[in-house]
Amino acid sequence: MHETDMSPHTTSIVPMVAARRRRGASGWTHAPQVIYELLTGHHVDLRERVFALLSEPLFVTNPYDSFHALRENTLARLKRFSEAHFFSTIDYVRDPLKFAAAVECLAFLDYNLSIKAGVHFTLCGGTVAKLGTRKHHEEFIPRLDSCDLPGCFGMTELGHGSNVSGIETSAEYDPSTESFVINTPNDAASKFWIGGAAQHGKLCTVFAQLTTQGTAQGVHVFAVRIRDDDGRVVPGVRIEDCGHKMVLNGVDNGRIWFQNLKVPRDALLDKMAQVDRDGTYSSPIANKSTRFGVMIGGLIVGRLLIAQGAVDASKVALAIAIRYSRSRPQFGDRIVMDYVTHQRRLLVPLSNVYALGFALLDVKRMHARGDAGESRLVHERSCGLKALATWSRVETMQYCRECCGGQGYLTANQICVFKTDMDVDVTFEGDNTVLMQQTARPLITAAAKNAGSMLSPPATGHGGGCPIRRAQALMDFRTDALARQAHVEIARAGGDEAAMNQNLDIVIDVGHASMEAFALRCFTDAAASVVDAAPREPLMTALRLYAASRLERATKFYLEYGAMRASEAAQVRKDVNSLCGELVSSRQLELLVEGFGLPECAIRAPIAKDWRALGRS
């Protein structure tokens, strides 16, 4: 397995993309194949078919496209993707893993298309699929599937992003005409950042405060036509373009005002709440707050897709940066990857990509099982992983870009494109600091209950010599101890929301710590499931690197809480460096990059191939 005579300089692009093409072949292609299928987890063949479509010239973006050409080309790409019918919008509820697999493929290539598709299929389509009933499905699903009816998701308002329950758009039922009247009461209540609204959107799932028979029933969702079949904005709707964004201009974000817009009673997506002809309101969910949770629950899939997109695009950026760093000489014979500063900036994120990938897979499978008893956990973990994965992506992309020097800044080399296009992911579909609170709050509440009992750091010998067990124990302790600290500090400051806000830094740390501990557990389980030594060895090294690097980042905590001695802290740094060294000096790093199973169409960067030939293509 270890072809030690293979110099890193001869690393070629071929193995990386060949893994999936040599299924079942023996020899060294076997290991990347095992790793790829383990990390990807499901619908490997479907992905293959999607990537085949994405190899068409239509999907090659042109950086010289104008603002408007980029929008039109992104729509054309979405239509082509839709027409291939890899899935139906109804799979959002019927076969969520299939739905996810197809949509996930887009983030490897083009975040404009990924988000345009995400808005259309996941947010708009998913809401219709989940909150709508048969009549909505019959009317809209076929036209969403074909993208004949481009969708928008009308939740966010200019004055209300994170505070969805505080939105002000109103929908009042009028029994005399059997219709809802939708209004935007003020400018701050205009729908803002609505992807697809500026130019292409025809159907919008509008979130509004429902009032019927004089009673406010909270936020409900309506399927509203904002443009007719010919693309003309309908009367009662006013739309403005949000204008130029720094990047991601393939998504046409717009602002919407409603003025006495009459929509039929059937516009209400009525699976979870109904309004009779006479205006009588009913819902199978008695509790108003639970009902609200269901209304916005559709965001879970969106968050998982965004988190997965962050991980998948990081794979592409890392593959490019690692390849370049192994071929670019520096000061004579050395290559830039010889420097430990390069190794740390690229290989720690590589291990993190694996950890996050396995954690996301766990949550996606849990979501697909649809067990009601697990729904809180799915919510908490999808929030936390979305925040962790996107913040990690920010860091990873920055490192990849810096490790490639000026080349990382060139559009043709892709890294900077992902880095800038994706920057929005840390605040959309829930601001990360808000999402981390969703993850942390139940842990803090639980810590409050156990506040009476002692909490001691794991003993030094706890892991029985196994660095992973030791790391898991330390990371679990960190989560518990921080949750308890947060509880104590909040209680000491008065115990109210203001006290929470004053200690939000620790609250965020709790969410962060818990998600890292969860990811380590998922990574450990995944690696343990591999029997063959060839794929197992690189996975184990990456696992140990992930564990050591997480401990290193939180050394401050472990020292402060007496969970680590200074000598162990010093050793953790050395472990990270030596694990990086182990990866680069063996075939393991290559196997891990090949294990991403990146499709050929996703790697166009000249520096990932032959940087000396740059500009010769």
Place this chain on the structure above:
Amino acid sequence: MHETDMSPHTTSIVPMVAARRRRGASGWTHAPQVIYELLTGHHVDLRERVFALLSEPLFVTNPYDSFHALRENTLARLKRFSEAHFFSTIDYVRDPLKFAAAVECLAFLDYNLSIKAGVHFTLCGGTVAKLGTRKHHEEFIPRLDSCDLPGCFGMTELGHGSNVSGIETSAEYDPSTESFVINTPNDAASKFWIGGAAQHGKLCTVFAQLTTQGTAQGVHVFAVRIRDDDGRVVPGVRIEDCGHKMVLNGVDNGRIWFQNLKVPRDALLDKMAQVDRDGTYSSPIANKSTRFGVMIGGLIVGRLLIAQGAVDASKVALAIAIRYSRSRPQFGDRIVMDYVTHQRRLLVPLSNVYALGFALLDVKRMHARGDAGESRLVHERSCGLKALATWSRVETMQYCRECCGGQGYLTANQICVFKTDMDVDVTFEGDNTVLMQQTARPLITAAAKNAGSMLSPPATGHGGGCPIRRAQALMDFRTDALARQAHVEIARAGGDEAAMNQNLDIVIDVGHASMEAFALRCFTDAAASVVDAAPREPLMTALRLYAASRLERATKFYLEYGAMRASEAAQVRKDVNSLCGELVSSRQLELLVEGFGLPECAIRAPIAKDWRALGRS
């Protein structure tokens, strides 16, 4: 001074820009004025005149400009700026602070223009001014001043960025024609990333290996015409466009090959080395390595300008993000700035901007003094501060963008424009990891000499109760201890370059630690020079926040080295939070933002004014 009845909601844009307009006026404008002049340090009136010019409509960028329109408009802006003759290129050596003051103004508005001007005036012009002699000054300076002869800086090659002494472009002296023959021996030796080369550059300062009379004399610089007065590429020169960069496309980066290009003997910038008619080489600097240092010494000013640009653009981004965060409600009556997570992300960087600003001012003044005995220190500190300031900018801009949610992503709100345009600053004019080594190496060498003596952490009572003195002692100890650790680890690993590379993570930490300690010292001195309580109070709070936040970031080190107890580590976090609270709950934050003295033309973001009116303009 403390108008406690003033709600943060009523914060207006006016005071921020009014500070410089009410010079000497009494009352509350006095404090921002004192702070502004202290932080800016020199040529306040000249800056005022530059900002007046930059208020012309020509300098308002249009995000919808095409790739080529942006390039042409950037050139037109550079020409207008040049024609105003705020300074002469020769001021690079004659009056460096004046030169810097004028060029620095550009980074507040437009990084495209800032870099286009930096390449022309600082890199190309500065090299002609510094390494050229009277004949070069007479021929080129007037045409550089007017931008009649746009300049390029031909140092970097495709295969050689950081390793300047390893460049391969050759310049061989031919006594028969009294000319140098310049050649690009292979594709990796082509000049790459050369700003201005793709379209506009006419004069290029070319770095090449000089050979005369069969002897290689190392890297020397030649003033070479790459285009004639009509803009046609001259024979012997081949140029390709580097193509689309993710951003900063107003700078036309190109790639240059030379093929037997004959340039006259006078093309050699010959202040530091001369070649006689017959080819006899002479230089006042006997030592080859010292001579090389002088040849590339011109980068110092470029680095200081880049560092200052990072600090100044951070001021604009912070001002916008802070203003928005104080006016944007969240969940009812609260504003987003009420959350400690917002306060930390914006106010710690604010304190850092002050610290870095004072540190840069110190180094700029030292450079302007031109004392040969200080030249090593100027080099080391300009390298370290460039790295620290630009890495800080990456973090600051990311926080500013995230704290504004989606609004931070809109081009009109400026933050994302700075954030993406400036991303190149961490690797150009010296990769930050390489630059930090320049700062760290002499400290490690010094530590090796003192390796025999004991190094103990400062005693807990050391600061005599003064948190700044305590912080300074801790930060100085950190620098020394890390330098010693780096020495020990490198020695243990064999003491050679490979051992250095394996421990480069600590080496970088040494540079980082030393620059932070230096910045604290400069900030302390600056604050101490202020007598009046009104400006002194906010400066002291910012100083304490800077000190506490630096300790907090390095708590891991202090605990590991026994310099801090767990209780002090816990207290440091609380200090950071309470200092943030002190700033937001008083007029101090406003005074510090006003103290940036931002010109009106630099703040166009709707969210810095009235976010509810967004899109109404």
